[in-house]
Amino acid sequence: MESSHRNLTHQLVHDLGRKITEGIYSVGGRLPSEADLCVQFNISRTATREAVKMLTAKGLISSRPRQGITVADFKHWNLFDADVLNWILLGRPDLYLLRHFLQLRLAIEAEAAYLAAQNASEDDLINIENALIRMKDATTGQDDTHEADIEFHQSVISATNNPFFKQLINFITTALKVNIRFTNRMIAVTEDEYQAHVEIFEFIKNGNSQAAFDAAMVTQRATIALVDAQIVALENKS
Numbered sequence: 501m502e503s504s505h506r507n508l509t510h511q512l513v514h515d516l517g518r519k520i521t522e523g524i525y526s527v528g529g530r531l532p533s534e535a536d537l538c539v540q541f542n543i544s545r546t547a548t549r550e551a552v553k554m555l556t557a558k559g560l561i562s563s564r565p566r567q568g569i570t571v572a573d574f575k576h577w578n579l580f581d582a583d584v585l586n587w588i589l590l591g592r593p594d595l596y597l598l599r600h601f602l603q604l605r606l607a608i609e610a611e612a613a614y615l616a617a618q619n620a621s622e623d624d625l626i627n628i629e630n631a632l633i634r635m636k637d638a639t640t641g642q643d644d645t646h647e648a649d650i651e652f653h654q655s656v657i658s659a660t661n662n663p664f665f666k667q668l669i670n671f672i673t674t675a676l677k678v679n680i681r682f683t684n685r686m687i688a689v690t691e692d693e694y695q696a697h698v699e700i701f702e703f704i705k706n707g708n709s710q711a712a713f714d715a716a717m718v719t720q721r722a723t724i725a726l727v728d729a730q731i732v733a734l735e736n737k738s
Contacts, residue, residue, distance in 0.1 A: 508543045512551040513583070515541070520560050520571055521587040531561065531569040558584050585674040595731050601675040602727060606720040608668055609653065613700055613716035616659035617709040624659035628701050631655050635694050650676050652697055656716075659704065679723065 519525050532540060537548045552569060555561045559578040563569045578584055588597070616624070634648035650673055657669050696719050703712035 508541075509547045509550045509554070512537070512541055512543060512548065513554045516551065516555060517558070517560060517583055517587045520555075521584070525571050527571050527573055529571050531571065533568060560584065580668075580671055582670050582674075585671065589674055589678055595727060595734060598675075598678050599724065599727050599731065601678055602720070602724045605672060605675050606717070606724065608665070608672065609656070609720055610713045610716040612657045612660050612665055613704060613712040614709045615662055615665065616656050617704045617707050617712040619661040620659040620704055621661070624655070624661070625705055627655040628652065628659060628704065632694075632697060632701055635697055639691055639694050646676075656700070656704070679727075 516525070516531065525531055531537070534545065534548050534552060537543075537551075538545050541548070552561070552563050556563055557578075558581050559572055559576040561569050562572050579588075616628075620628070631648060631652035631654075634643045635652060637643035638645045638648045653672055653676065654669050657665050657672060660666070696715070700712055700715045700719070703709075703715055
């Protein structure tokens, strides 16, 4: 019974969260009352109240007595929350939001490469190298391009052995997925891209922090440049 109660709560959180991030419930607009939500989704008042609390904690809504439930401004949304990020990914993200993601990646991943060169263990290096093997296979279509690339970046961040950086792995993973969606990247990893990642790994392996930082910065700036070009093309059409 308790498990069923939790499932109903999470389902309501998911349904409302998706509708908010997709703009079905607009910023500043009101959601149905808790009583109406109970009827609409056929769940208990307790489950509904818990769902409202969870969405409030994610920054998506504000619930106050006599004021009802309203959708919070985007600036209050917790973009580091796994659910919020995935709802945005599955909803209607735009190129400008993607650029914001990538700008943060620029700061995170270059420093992650720097720290990995200082702190990576043997196991960390093996994990990064295994990801590179997958990327090499992806150049000939023998592995999944997206999964191999994501695994490489996850492994580098993990190799920082910094608990705060590790907490950002989910954010980086989602940012990569958003990037894939907008660039419509379906082709295999190119040889040049593979070699750029090999270079980062070699600098990390050899403990050359600054070189690892610089190499990661180059790859991140190249990705941002692609998105900037798409934004310019979009603006020229309008």
